[in-house]
Each structure stands twice: as C-alpha cells, then as structure tokens.
Amino acid sequence: MIFDTVKQLLIEKFGEEVIIAEEPNQKQPALIIKADLIADVCLFLRDHPQTWFDFLSCLSGVDYGVEQQKFGIVYHLASIIKNHTLVLKIATENNRDEENLPSFKSISAVYKAAEWHEREAFDMLGIYFENHPDLRRILLPDDWDGFPLRKDYKTAEQYHNIKIDL
Structure with missing residues (x-):
C-alpha cells in the first residue's frame, strides 16, 4: 500500500516529527504533516522514484471553525505514472484577525498548478502563502472586504452602492 510506503519514506528522510498524525482508515487515507515542511515533503514525494507524485490534483483551504481557531490546507x-494517490494535510492555529492571516509555505515552486489553488484559498479564506509568486485575489474584486468561505464571514449588503441580494 502506497500510504505505508510514503509514511516510511518520509520518516527516513525527515524524521518521525514530520508526521503529526495519520488518517489511514478513510476513503482517501491522509497524513497530517508538520506545516513548515510541506514544500520539502511535496518536492521529495514528487521526485522520489517509488512515489513520483507528479500531479497536484487539488489544494483546498479549510476553516475548522471559530471555536477551534484553526485553518488548514x-x-x-x-x-499518473504509478497510478496511486495520497492526501496530505497541514494546519495552524490563528486568532481569525484579518490583520494576522494564517500562513503556510507555498508549494507553487513544486507544482505550478498550486499558484491558482493557493490564490483561491487566499481569496476565499484569507490564507497567506509564503513565497507565492503572485498572491492576489482571483475570484473577487481586489477591494472586496473579508473572506467569504470563513465560518464567521458576514455577507456584505452592498458593493459600490449596489445592493447584494442573496
């Protein structure tokens, strides 16, 4: 099983502290990785001949809720070559202050497709990605207030004096 192989390879390369937790019994088994190592882990898994994870199929931001004060990716x-998949997760605590955005390292240097995915997570959830080449809004106007996929987001009533009717 690729899950066990990846787990062992990561521990050998980065030490046991790289894996914070694991979810092996899910439909899509996941490893929860130390957030600071995500770019290094992705590069290692992309280039290792046993794994060759050459495709980032999805990157999603997660708001774990006001009570948990936590955001994740x-x-x-x-x-494609080896025909296997893997889910990696990272998380950080954050006080939800829009002046202090949750921050993770960008993996756009490893997977070019991450540029767009990370911009969407930034736009919708206010998650900042260190070393991203062009981190700006992608779906909403540049002057939009707030981050609509946050659990505590208050829907705007107007935008440039135009009523927003949901």
Missing part, C-alpha cells in the same frame, strides 16, 4: 497528490 488539504493537498491531493497523484502519480
């Missing part, structure tokens, strides 16, 4: 990796 879920990475869905795939190997």
Whole structure:
C-alpha cells in the first residue's frame, strides 16, 4: 500500500516529527504533516522514484471553525505514472484577525498548478502563502472586504452602492 510506503519514506528522510498524525482508515487515507515542511515533503514525494507524485490534483483551504481557531490546507497528490494517490494535510492555529492571516509555505515552486489553488484559498479564506509568486485575489474584486468561505464571514449588503441580494 502506497500510504505505508510514503509514511516510511518520509520518516527516513525527515524524521518521525514530520508526521503529526495519520488518517489511514478513510476513503482517501491522509497524513497530517508538520506545516513548515510541506514544500520539502511535496518536492521529495514528487521526485522520489517509488512515489513520483507528479500531479497536484487539488489544494483546498479549510476553516475548522471559530471555536477551534484553526485553518488548514488539504493537498491531493497523484502519480499518473504509478497510478496511486495520497492526501496530505497541514494546519495552524490563528486568532481569525484579518490583520494576522494564517500562513503556510507555498508549494507553487513544486507544482505550478498550486499558484491558482493557493490564490483561491487566499481569496476565499484569507490564507497567506509564503513565497507565492503572485498572491492576489482571483475570484473577487481586489477591494472586496473579508473572506467569504470563513465560518464567521458576514455577507456584505452592498458593493459600490449596489445592493447584494442573496
């Protein structure tokens, strides 16, 4: 099983502290990775001949809720050549202050597709990605207030004096 292989390879390369937790019994088994190592882990898994995770199929931002004060990212990796998949997760605590955005390292240097995925997570959830080449809004206007996928987001009533009717 690729899950066990990846787990062992990561521990050998980065030490046991790289894996914070694991979710092996899910439909899509996941490893919860130390957030500071995500770019290094993705590069290693992309280039290792046993894994060759050459495709980032999805990157999603997660708001775990006001009570938990936590944000995360879920990475869905795939190997087209080897025909296997893996889910990686990272998380950080954050006080939800829009002046202090949750921050993670960008993996756009590893997977070019991450540029767009990370911009969407930034736009919708206010998650900042260190070393992203062009981190700006992608779906909403540049002057939009707030981050609509946050659990505590208050829907705007107007935008430039135009009533927003949901």
